[in-house]
Amino acid sequence: MFRYKLSLLLIMGMIALAFKVDAQSSNSALIKKYQSLVSKADTSDDGFISVHMNHNKLWLEIPDSIMGRDLLIGSRVEEISSTRNAVAGQMMHNPMMVRFSQDEKSVYLHAMDTKNQMDENDPISISFDRNSMQTIMHAFTIEARNQKNNASVIEVTKLFNSQIPQISPFGGASRGKSIPEATRTISARAYSANVEIVTQMGFTGKRQQFMCSLHRSIVLLPETPMQPRLSTKKIGYYDEPKKELSSEYMDVKSYAFVKRWRIEAKKEDIKRHKNGELVEPAKPIVFYVDNSIPEKWKTYIKAGIEDWQKAFEAIGFKNAIVAKDYPVNDTSFHANDFTNSCFRYVTTEKANAMGLHWIDPRSGEILQGDVLFYHNVIKKLYQWRFAQTAAVDPAIRGNAADVDDQIMGELIRYASAHEIGHALGLKHNYRASYAYPVDSLRSPTFTKKYGTAASIMDYARNNYIAQPGDKVTSLTPPLLGTYDYFSIKWAYQPIYSAANPQEELAVLNQWIADRSKDDMYLYGPKNGKGDGTLDPSLQSESLGDDVVKASRYGAANAKIIMENLVEWTGKNQNGSLNLKGMYEAVLKQYNQYFKHTEACLGGMYEFDVISKNHPEKFQTVSRKKQKEALGFIMEELLSQYDWLSTEKLTQRMGSLAQTTMKSQGEKVSNLISRSVLVRMYTCSTMTKDPYRVNEYLGDISNYLFNVSNKKQSTAWMRNMQVEYVKGLKKLLNENSADGGHIFNNVTMADIKAELDHVHSIALKKAEKGNASLKAHFNYIKYIIEG
Structure with missing residues (x-):
């Protein structure tokens, strides 16, 4: 046509x-x-x-x-x-x-x-x-x-x-x-x-x-393309965009075809498949596993590839995806030929993995796929597992070489299955982790059944929420989640009653509607919208339906790990080197909790599937939750340096003060960044109970300046106060230089009023206290007045 x-x-x-x-x-x-x-x-x-x-x-x-x-x-x-x-x-x-x-x-x-x-x-x-x-x-x-x-x-x-x-x-x-x-x-x-x-x-x-x-x-390419399936924002698949011109309408119609493999029954098996019997597809997906991969990991990689068989079996196809070794002594096999899909090992220092595919652009049919598995991704998998679960799992403590191969194999299997998901056409589903209540991730029975997220395609790793004493032993993502089974059904199950993509729509939409009451079936793309607004339910590396609560649990575990880091990483002659790397890994994980909670500040949920659980497409984060998020961030900033720079750590790693202060200042600057204040103002205009910019800035000032002289005299507190004042002053100067285009007048008035408030505090504090404290507040006066 x-x-x-x-x-x-x-x-x-x-x-x-x-x-x-x-x-x-x-x-x-x-x-x-x-x-x-x-x-x-x-x-x-x-x-x-x-x-x-x-x-x-x-x-x-x-x-x-x-x-x-x-x-x-x-x-x-x-x-x-x-x-x-x-x-x-x-x-x-x-x-x-x-x-x-x-x-x-x-x-x-x-x-x-x-x-x-x-x-x-x-x-x-x-x-x-x-x-x-x-x-x-x-x-x-x-x-x-x-x-x-x-x-x-x-x-x-x-x-x-x-x-x-x-x-x-x-x-x-x-x-x-x-x-x-x-x-x-x-x-x-x-x-x-x-x-x-x-x-x-x-x-x-x-x-x-x-x-x-x-x-x-x-x-x-085949003379007759595969019948395409129309894409939707409600399911996360890569797609091939199209534009259609027609005399029936004056506009240009835009749509897209889902990228998927041709999985269909043999002609002689179609009747059996329609009757619900398991049949083998006419052409299964075969991934050849690189012979340069260490033998002890091959079993786990093949398992990760074939984990997707269960999802295809659920729609009537057995052995739909198969893992094989590179053929040995077969001169006709060439790994880079178009006809071969391969799981490839890449020996570089990069810690990464990626799933790729080639398509027929006429239909979205995936013709060939690849996974690139970089050497250092195994090290990264170990560091994630340690930084997220060492507080509750003794088996992950020590060096990577000390950890049981089965534990490392499980991590490799997870990463392999995730990348194969991309090769099958699936995008990341950042909302899959939001489907689980935070406290359910402290339940041994729940985590054993469901893992950490409703999809292996989320960027949700290991269970950093479970606390010592919870007796949780299933700490990793599921082999496949509820969403993964549904997404394979949605893209790959034949709809025999439909003669074309348009006729499939009613069935596909009904499948989504039937599952709209269960958040395990929700999809969410990468976070961030045009105006900088963030959706807290679309957080990379986050777990649970409440990022503030989850971050409190995660921070508690991070403190336990840091307290024992020297003992848990120094078992051999490479202990000092391993200590530094794992310190950085734990610190990076801890910093994720700031990022997760910061998304609540002026945050807004957006749901493409409207249901009883989510009756509105857009919903702002409540004032209460925003204040709670700020409270977590400030409380952590005000207390973290008692455990991030201990004598036990500095004796082996040297001074950590400069690095710690820099990180501290960056987090304060983030709180008053242009993007945060813009989205907070936007959010405040859409709710009956707004958390306005002036109240927000006042709350930050109370955390930083309404404290005892003893806290004021610490280098950590003075560092944060200076960064806060510099940040506010910079916003005023930038907005003036830009002709007032960065912020509207209401927000600028709030920033100016807050600077005036801090200036009055500095005037008073510069008159009393010890010489060091006076000098500090005189410097703050200088910044504001300069």
């Missing part, structure tokens, strides 16, 4: 193709040249497009039947000498859809626009074609013709010996000037639906020379 924009040249070329091919077939010179070219080729390989190589020159032999067909061209790194911007196996750009066309002398490579669609029977399609001419990326002279299969031969050495910006793994540009002498085509292989080309490339830049091998794939 719909078509993508076609090049006018391509249309004309296809109309006249039959005549032109006849003319070419009679050209005996081109036919004879084909025999000469093939006979002199070092290597030739037959496929849907055949390839020929001679002295590093590369020719493609493209049959006339492929002209006008939809193809993908993609690129990944095969080998590289420097991992500064890319690693082996990485693909940083989606492949692009292209088509070939030809005339008597040339073959043309067209880049296709896959975003805009139109009914070819619509009257305005004539205008659409006139205004949608496709660009020609490259033109190639036809150097020979194979009369036997009616194919044109073109040399593509220059194209593949240079970067193709649209699919370059280096972000569209090289990291330096290419070295022609170091650039050559290494290999080219042809198959029934793909061509694989590897090119060695050398570059010289300002910093260093580097070498890489780029692996390019040319893929033939």
Whole structure:
């Protein structure tokens, strides 16, 4: 029904193709040249497009039947000498859809626009074609013709010996000037639906020379695309955006197709599947596990991949996703070929993992997936587990090498399953952890059944809420959560009664409506909106439905860990080094609690699924909860330095005062940052019980200045007071310099009034107390008056 924009040249070329091919077939010179070219080729390989190589020159032999067909061209790194911007196996750009066309002398490579669609029977399609001419990326002279299969031969050495910006793994540009002498085509292989080309490339830049091998794939797409499924904000899937033009409406209709694999029953099993029987899919998803991964972790990685089998079994497909080792002694297997989906090991110092996929842009069908698993992610998994659970779990204490392989294996399994979720098309679901009441995470029975969040796709790690004495032993995320099962059903379950994506909508929407009363099925994207407003229920690394309460539990555990950090990290000769790394890990985890609670200040919940639990799309954080959040932050700031910089720690790590003060000042500055004050004002205009900016600033001042002289004399308190005053003064100056555009007049009046209030306090305190205290408050006067 719909078509993508076609090049006018391509249309004309296809109309006249039959005549032109006849003319070419009679050209005996081109036919004879084909025999000469093939006979002199070092290597030739037959496929849907055949390839020929001679002295590093590369020719493609493209049959006339492929002209006008939809193809993908993609690129990944095969080998590289420097991992500064890319690693082996990485693909940083989606492949692009292209088509070939030809005339008597040339073959043309067209880049296709896959975003805009139109009914070819619509009257305005004539205008659409006139205004949608496709660009020609490259033109190639036809150097020979194979009369036997009616194919044109073109040399593509220059194209593949240079970067193709649209699919370059280096972000569209090289990291330096290419070295022609170091650039050559290494290999080219042809198959029934793909061509694989590897090119060695050398570059010289300002910093260093580097070498890489780029692996390019040319893929033939199915003539009939998979039936798409329309995307929605209520479920977290990556999607492929589309725009549709129609004479039926004056606007441009925007929508998107879900990115998902083609999981469907074999024709002979459809009836059984409809009847609720388990069947194997026509084409299962296979992930090959890198043979360079240490053997002791392979079992856990494979388990993480196949954990998703349960979700597919729930919709009637068994063995829908399978993990296999890289084939040994099989020369036909190439990990970087388009046909292979791989779980790849990356030996760099980076602590990361990522799940990727290539799609058919016409339908959103995932054709190939990858997981990049970086070496140091295992260290990061250990540090998270220690910093979040060491207070309640003796088994995680010590060095990573001291921890039982089964515990580390569970963490690797979790990370593997999470990244496979991305390869299956799922986005992060930051609201999955919000589905659980905070105190339920202190329950041994609840956590054993549900883990820490309703989805493995949340950025919710281990249970930092459970307290010593709670007897919680299940401290990690679930293998798969309630939301994960539903999201697989929503995207992958066939709806046999629907003939097209529009007919599926009623069923899909009903599935969501049926589950709207249970927060375990809610989805939430990455936090942050245009005006800087934050949703406290969409916090990365948070747990539970009350971030303030959860943060209090987390901070209590952090203090226990810090008190015992020397004993729990110093079991071998690397103890001092491990102590420093784990101190930083615990401190980073503790700092997350400030970030979580800060989101309540001027925060606003937004729910795309309206239900009894959440009857309004937007709901502001209550005044009470905002004041509670500020209370937690200030109480922690005023007391934390009794335990973050103890004598036991400084004896082994040196002075921590400078680092601690810097962190302290940054947190005070955050409280009065532009983004916090803007969203607090916005929030106050939407509720009957507002927490206004003037009251908020007054509360901060009371915490900082309405204290005893004994506290005023500490370096920590004076540091925070100075940072607070500097921050307020800076806001006034910036707003004045910007012509009053940063804040409205009401907010500026509140900031000025608060500075005046602090100034009056400083005037009084500068007249009494010891010399050090007087000097301090005179400095505050100087800042305000200066």
